[in-house]
């Protein structure tokens with residue numbers, strides 16, 4: 001196998017990977033991903049010890065031990081474009097020899113759990129509740145650029161959503177790791193999470209600008225493909241699930257429901273719900 005060119009696999013002078021600024025030994029096999037850089041310390045404050053702290057752009061990493069388990073927490077910032085970089089570079093740290101620039105013969109599977117905030121779309125997705133994404137539906141175009149393979153049900157869901165919204169591309173659909181769902185989210189509500197390419201118009205919010213698709217939130221709420229409905233929306237889950245499937249990692253996205261789009265409410269205690277998800281994940285991972 002040929003070595004991957006320096007323009008494709010970019011290794012910094014100190015041996016770290018380009019954006020994450022990490023060496024292979026800096027990451028654990030169990031990873032918690034958070035959007036907000038300030039949320040990293042809210043996870044690592046529970047660690048018994050921290051062995052490594054690294055910072056570049058929005059990617060802040062703390063690796064340490066929690067009750068004898070080695071865990072890494074990394075912030076990603078917002079949006080699926082960041083998740084593409086995050087997943088690709090994390091996988092490179094685990095599965096490519098950065099010195100020879102050749103993929104390793106043995107594949108390492110990482111467990112990656114996102115803990116983030118989200119908006120509830122249905123009456124039964126209560127404000128300040130915890131929701132585990134069984135499925136992610138991507139309204140962004142990231143998978144138009146990958147040879148992503150979907151099964152028949154996933155393709156049909158994407159096609160129906162494309163039709164309902166009148167989009168020029170087919171949304172993609174991918175599932176969580178059933179192993180992580182059972183291990184970490186066994187007592188949480190399971191939902192289908194819509195990943196939007198923005199917080200305002202793609203989530204039907206109008207401040208001064210009007211949205212191009214009328215009644216967008218109602219369209220999301222009323223979407224039904226043979227009983228498959230959408231429960232909540234945010235900005236990263238589908239990209240995690242699709243990248244995880246292609247790269248061979250176990251993925252789970254956990255959501256604190258901080259906005260409710262049936263009652264039009266926004267949470268005043270988001271941090272409490274996030275902290276509950278953090279402690280459950282640390283104990284169960």
Ligand SMILES: O=P(O)(O)O[C@H]1O[C@H](CO)[C@@H](O)[C@H]1O
Nearest residue numbers: 035036078116117234235236
């Ligand atoms: O709380 P985080 O993890 O950032 O997740 C959600 O919050 C951000 C928008 O406010 C988006 O990133 C969305 O996915």
Ligand SMILES: O=c1cc[nH]c(=O)[nH]1
Nearest residue numbers: 117118119234235259
């Ligand atoms: O409504 C919401 C709340 C959190 N994050 C989102 O992306 N949307």
